[in-house]
Amino acid sequence: MRSGLLLAGLLFLAGCGNDGVALTVPVRGTVTYNGQAVEGAQVQFLTRQPPGAWGETDAEGRFELTTFEPGDGAIPGNHSVLIAKDEIDPEDQDADYPRWIPVLPLRYRSDGAPVFNVIVKKDEPNDFRFDLTD
Secondary structure: OHHHHHHHHHHHHHOEOOOOOEOOEOOEEEEEEOOEEOOOOEEEEEOOOOOOEEEEOOOOOEEEOEOOOOOOOEOOEEEEEEEEOEEEOHHHOOOOOOOEEEOOOHHHOOOOOOOEEEEEOOOOOOEEEEEEOO
16 A cells, blocks of 8 residues: 555656646647627636646736746646636626626636647647637
């Protein structure tokens, strides 16, 4: 039993960097909606083997992913991409518990049938563009 646990631990560390953290590669991208840059969108890259990665778009719609440390990217492999942005309902601005409404179509945030699937590759530029539409 102990030798099985030791072997599992060694196999885990073999796929990790010197500090025991799985290796990541830089991932960047852009999100547009109906041709316009989207500021403040949450971008998630999800894999079958966690951890996933996330980022938030800036005023130009650009994002940089984080898995363990800011800007470290994502683990190479296949990823489903979820993109969401919500804003406070203008009618609820002064409410104690304001209602949030989606800005982007809900199909881009559903992990049931993701609209975007990408492959993050080691030793290649991973710069993705996501053009969202109504």
